[in-house]
Amino acid sequence: MGSRRADRILSLGTWVACLGLTAGCTGLGASASSQHPAAASDPAGPGHLGPGTGPSHPVPATTQPTLAPGDFALASVGSAVVATVNQVASAGPGQGVITVAVFNPRRTVLVLHAGSIEPVGGGTWGYGPEVGTQERRALLAAFNGGFKMADARGGWLSEGRTVVPLVHGAASVVIYADGRTDIGTWGVEIPAAGRRVESVRQNLPQLLIDHGLAQYTDPLNEYQLERWWGVAYKAAPLISRSALGITSSGALVWAAGTDLTVSALADALLAHGVQRALELDINAPLVRGFLYPGRATVDTTGSLDDGILPLAAGQTQPGPGQSPTGANAVPQCTYLTTCSRDFFTVLLDYGSDIQTRAAVPN
Numbered sequence: 001m002g003s004r005r006a007d008r009i010l011s012l013g014t015w016v017a018c019l020g021l022t023a024g025c026t027g028l029g030a031s032a033s034s035q036h037p038a039a040a041s042d043p044a045g046p047g048h049l050g051p052g053t054g055p056s057h058p059v060p061a062t063t064q065p066t067l068a069p070g071d072f073a074l075a076s077v078g079s080a081v082v083a084t085v086n087q088v089a090s091a092g093p094g095q096g097v098i099t100v101a102v103f104n105p106r107r108t109v110l111v112l113h114a115g116s117i118e119p120v121g122g123g124t125w126g127y128g129p130e131v132g133t134q135e136r137r138a139l140l141a142a143f144n145g146g147f148k149m150a151d152a153r154g155g156w157l158s159e160g161r162t163v164v165p166l167v168h169g170a171a172s173v174v175i176y177a178d179g180r181t182d183i184g185t186w187g188v189e190i191p192a193a194g195r196r197v198e199s200v201r202q203n204l205p206q207l208l209i210d211h212g213l214a215q216y217t218d219p220l221n222e223y224q225l226e227r228w229w230g231v232a233y234k235a236a237p238l239i240s241r242s243a244l245g246i247t248s249s250g251a252l253v254w255a256a257g258t259d260l261t262v263s264a265l266a267d268a269l270l271a272h273g274v275q276r277a278l279e280l281d282i283n284a285p286l287v288r289g290f291l292y293p294g295r296a297t298v299d300t301t302g303s304l305d306d307g308i309l310p311l312a313a314g315q316t317q318p319g320p321g322q323s324p325t326g327a328n329a330v331p332q333c334t335y336l337t338t339c340s341r342d343f344f345t346v347l348l349d350y351g352s353d354i355q356t357r358a359a360v361p362n
Helices: 002-008 010-016 222-229 263-272
Strands: 048-050 054-056 071-077 080-088 096-104 108-113 137-143 154-157 163-164 173-176 183-186 199-200 239-247 251-259 274-282 290-293 297-300 343-348
Touching: 080 137, 096 137, 096 263, 096 290, 108 173, 108 199, 137 239, 137 274, 173 274, 183 239, 183 274, 239 263, 251 263, 251 274, 263 274, 274 297
Parallel strands: none
Antiparallel strands: 048 054, 071 080, 071 297, 080 096, 096 251, 108 343, 137 290, 137 343, 154 163, 154 199, 173 183, 173 199, 239 251, 239 274
16 A cells, blocks of 8 residues: 555655746646536636636736635635635525635645544544644645444545445545546446546435436425435534535535525535535534635635634634544544544645645655
8 A cells, every 4th residue: 555655646845846836837737527527718727716617707827816705715826716715695594604615626636534433443544534744735625524434324435445335326525546536426427437546435325416406305304304414413403514516617616504404505506506516414513614824825704713714604613622532523623633533635736747646645
């Protein structure tokens, strides 16, 4: 395993050079989606990430991108926008705001991390229960994974290890060895023929959005809600929910919030051009995400907490002296400390010479 991983890792010297966006350190230049390749006109450079279109509204190369009216946050490297975040207004009485983060597929890659307990306790991982020192050089964002594996009704695979067998027909996120990502039904849209798989996270038997159509159920049918979308804490009608989707241009879209219905979450993703999506974790405080200013400049109307930007409205922050003691306690971390549940990071990627992932392992 060590030699295979070593073949995929960019040398630190080259990586540090690429952090400066030097010549030859360009974007991936192709869609993350194996089913919907990005349009050739989709630029890798300056612009604002519009719903489902990748970068748009080009600005001069010498201009620093600025926050658009109504946006919650914008992350950029030089003149290139790498992520935009906005907050969708409440869908109805008692419902909360939905945060929607769109990541530039030409400038970012997704990484699946194992937690200290989920999907399995123990073991050594290249991408383990916290973001390592060297990975932080490329860190842009991080957000929660899916259900505990006992409840996910799906499998988990990464770094050549199948921890839980993959399930045909399950809603899945797949990360290929070339760094590109896709979302779909396992054995149907994904995996793409002839492409080596690096990581798979499955969660629930059904996609939340499939081919641009929401698959949510009757909100008054409690049996359908629990069977398809998970058991709400104390049977609450409105709970924290999260999901990850992909657009036709390959942009990944994370959406989350408190006091949500399934339909409100799906509608927020559809409004951002998502073609396929799966639900991730539910119930507070399991739903959480962060932007990390550093290599990327973050412009926001929100407030930084200890130097990082919480994304989901109302997400729980770690308190003094708090630390995770079990799988359900993992949200008491910012992914920069040990977390017991698996999670995703979004890393900045600067070049086609980076064979798979734009970071060295932890």
